[in-house]
Amino acid sequence: MPALAAPAAPARLPAARPTAPGYFERPLPPALILAAFGLVTLPMVVLSAAAPTHLLLWGYVWLFGMTHFVITISVYLQGANLRHFWGTWPRRLLFFGAPVALFVAFDLVAAFGVRSAFPVFALCFLAAVRLFDFFHFNRQSFGVLQMFKGRTGVRFPARLKRCENGAFLALTLLLFTTFLAGGLCPLLQPGGWLTVADFGPPPADAVFPLGVLQGIAAAALLTALGLLALAAVGLVRTWRAADRPAGLGFALAYLGVQAVSALIGAVSLPLYIAALAVHYVEYHVLMAPRCFRAPLDPAWRVDRMFAVLRANRVVFYAAVVAVAGLVTVCGAAGMAAMGRLDVAVPPGYLALVAVFDGLFVFHYLVEMFIWRFSDPHFRRQLGGLYFAGK
Numbered sequence: 001m002p003a004l005a006a007p008a009a010p011a012r013l014p015a016a017r018p019t020a021p022g023y024f025e026r027p028l029p030p031a032l033i034l035a036a037f038g039l040v041t042l043p044m045v046v047l048s049a050a051a052p053t054h055l056l057l058w059g060y061v062w063l064f065g066m067t068h069f070v071i072t073i074s075v076y077l078q079g080a081n082l083r084h085f086w087g088t089w090p091r092r093l094l095f096f097g098a099p100v101a102l103f104v105a106f107d108l109v110a111a112f113g114v115r116s117a118f119p120v121f122a123l124c125f126l127a128a129v130r131l132f133d134f135f136h137f138n139r140q141s142f143g144v145l146q147m148f149k150g151r152t153g154v155r156f157p158a159r160l161k162r163c164e165n166g167a168f169l170a171l172t173l174l175l176f177t178t179f180l181a182g183g184l185c186p187l188l189q190p191g192g193w194l195t196v197a198d199f200g201p202p203p204a205d206a207v208f209p210l211g212v213l214q215g216i217a218a219a220a221l222l223t224a225l226g227l228l229a230l231a232a233v234g235l236v237r238t239w240r241a242a243d244r245p246a247g248l249g250f251a252l253a254y255l256g257v258q259a260v261s262a263l264i265g266a267v268s269l270p271l272y273i274a275a276l277a278v279h280y281v282e283y284h285v286l287m288a289p290r291c292f293r294a295p296l297d298p299a300w301r302v303d304r305m306f307a308v309l310r311a312n313r314v315v316f317y318a319a320v321v322a323v324a325g326l327v328t329v330c331g332a333a334g335m336a337a338m339g340r341l342d343v344a345v346p347p348g349y350l351a352l353v354a355v356f357d358g359l360f361v362f363h364y365l366v367e368m369f370i371w372r373f374s375d376p377h378f379r380r381q382l383g384g385l386y387f388a389g390k
Contacts, residue, residue, distance in 0.1 A: 020388055021388055022384070022385065022386050022387040022388040023288075023289045023293075023385055023386050024147055024150075024151060024286075024386040024387065025151050025247075025386075025387060025388060029285050029286075030148060030151070030247070030250045030254070031250075032281065032285050033144075033254065033278060033281060033282040033285055034250065034253055034254060034257060034278075036277050036278045036280075036281035036282070037257045037260075037261070037277070037278050040064070040277035040278075040281065041261060041264075041274065041275060041277040041278055044060060044274035044277055045264055045271055045274045045275065047274075048270065048271055048273075048274045049268075049271060057273070058328060060273075060274070060277075061273065061328060062321075062324055062325055062328040063321065063324075064276075064277060064280040064281070065273070065276065065280055066324035066325075066327050066328045067280075067284070067320050067321060067324040068279075068280045068283045068284060068363075069324070069327070069359055069360060069363045070320055070323045070324045070327065070359075071283075071284070071287055071291070071320055072362075072363045072366055072367065074287075074290075074291050074306065074320075075287070075290050075291070075294075075370055076095075076366055076370070077302050077306070078294060078296065078302075078303065078306065079296065079297040079299075079300030079302060079303040080294075080295070080297060080377075080381070081370070081377075082300075082302075084377045094369070095366070095369075098365060099358075099362045099365065099366075102358050102361050102362055102365065103358040103362070105125075105358075106358040106361075107358075109122065109125060123207070127176075127179070127180070127207075129360075129361060130176065130179050131172075131176050131179075132361060132364050133360070133364065134172045134175040134176055134179075135172050135364075136363075136364040136367065136368075137172075137175075137262070137276065137279055138168035138169065138171050138172045138175075138258075138262060139168065139368070140279060140282075140283070140367065141168055141258040141262070141279070142164060142165055142168045143371060144254065144258075144282055144286070145164060145251065145254055145255055145258070146161070147286075147386065148247070148250055148251035148254045149235075149248075149251045150386075150387060151246075151247035151250070151251070151387075152242070152246065152247045152248050152251070154238060154242045154248070156234075156238055157234070157238075159234075160231060160234040160235070160238070163227050163230050163231045163234065164227070164231045164255070166223070166227045167223075167224050167227035167228045167231055167259070168258075168262075170220050170221075170223040170224035170227060171220075171224050171259065171262040171263070171266070173216070173220040174217060174220040174221055174224060174262070174263075174266045175262060175265055175266050175269075175272070177213055177216050177217045177220060177266075178217070178265070178266050178267070178268075178269050179269060180206065180207045180208055180213060181202055181206045181207075181208075181210070181213045181217070182201075182202030182203060182204040182205055182206045182207075183202050183203040183204050183268065183269035183270060184199060184200075184201075184202035184203065184267075184268055184269070185199075185217060185266055185267050185268070186206075186210055186213040186214045186216075186217045187214055187217050187218060187221070188267065189201070189202060189210060189214075191210060192210045192211055192214045193211055193214065194211075194214035194215065194217075194218050195214070199268075203269070203270060221266075224259075228255070228259050231255060232252060232255060232256075235248060235251060235252050235255070236252070239252075257278055258278060258279075261275040261276070261277075261278055261279070262275070286386075289385040289386065290381070290382075290385065291310060291316065292310050292313065292316075293385060294381060294385070327359065
């Protein structure tokens with residue numbers, strides 16, 4: 001009988017190609033964010049505290065702060081987002097009606113001298129803007145922390161997320177308490193029942209009695225420190241349980257960096273702008289793929305214009321820096337004019353300057369929604385850009 005043929009060797013299947021890492025899964029973007037603390041935040045804090053120079057401060061505000069406000073418009077005006085904003089009446093009111101109302105409100109407050117005619121209303125208006133500012137800063141820190149954690153591929157317990165959110169909310173309250181205390185942490189002002197150090201009088205008058213503000217500040221500080229400690233312990237435990245997943249050290253470092261940044265501003269509000277350096281840098285780092293890799297619709301004129309602009313990154317950022325420079329000059333000129341009592345500032349000029357003030361709050365409002373992974377529209381936009389296969 002014929003010899004049996006040897007069984008054929010199984011066909012080799014082609015090796016599966018590893019999925020290319022998403023933008024935020026690469027080492028460079030998170031490294032740039034963390035490096036900003038040592039390279040920008042600390043030097044600016046030292047220079048602002050030791051020998052503040054207006055030229056240096058305005059240069060920093062222009063290149064870091066104002067550009068981060070201006071670049072929001074590049075996402076807001078993309079055709080896909082405009083269609084999404086116009087899709088339902090609630091979204092129309094939120095993304096179109098609310099920004100118009102904000103700009104009109106700032107115009108009315110500035111042009112009609114509300115600050116001098118209605119000081120109580122002006123104080124409440126300013127306090128609401130500053131609270132929105134502090135909340136925006138800490139809310140972004142919380143959101144970016146989740147992206148740092150997402151790099152690890154580990155599923156974290158929900159209680160850890162609640163703990164982190166509570167810590168950043170407590171830091172928001174601590175910053176707001178410093179604002180109400182005149183710009184210096186109430187625990188560092190003389191004459192209070194909880195004074196821990198005497199740093200002298202605050203830059204401005206306090207809104208509430210020092211004793212009340214000290215109690216609120218102490219409660220917010222202890223809550224923030226306690227929740228931050230719990231969050232750090234939770235991250236370390238998860239790190240060990242998951243056999244030290246890559247990237248969790250970055251998440252722990254980011255939590256500490258942004259907590260320290262918020263505490264710097266809570267100590268002295270004049271240092272707050274310098275403490276925002278990581279906030280500014282991380283925004284530019286995270287906006288890069290949304291500006292240069294987001295799909296555009298050639299049927300929309302604004303998308304065709306944006307496609308031409310983003311074809312060359314040097315040209316794109318030059319335009320951002322130029323517009324931010326205009327905003328900075330107008331803002332500085334408006335502040336200088338309103339600070340001089342011997343100059344009658346025309347209402348129309350104040351209304352023009354107020355438009356640039358409204359840009360800040362417009363940024364705070366829009367940023368609350370365009371980064372939500374819970375929104376199906378933005379989840380489709382963001383997931384493929386930052387995390388591969390998620």
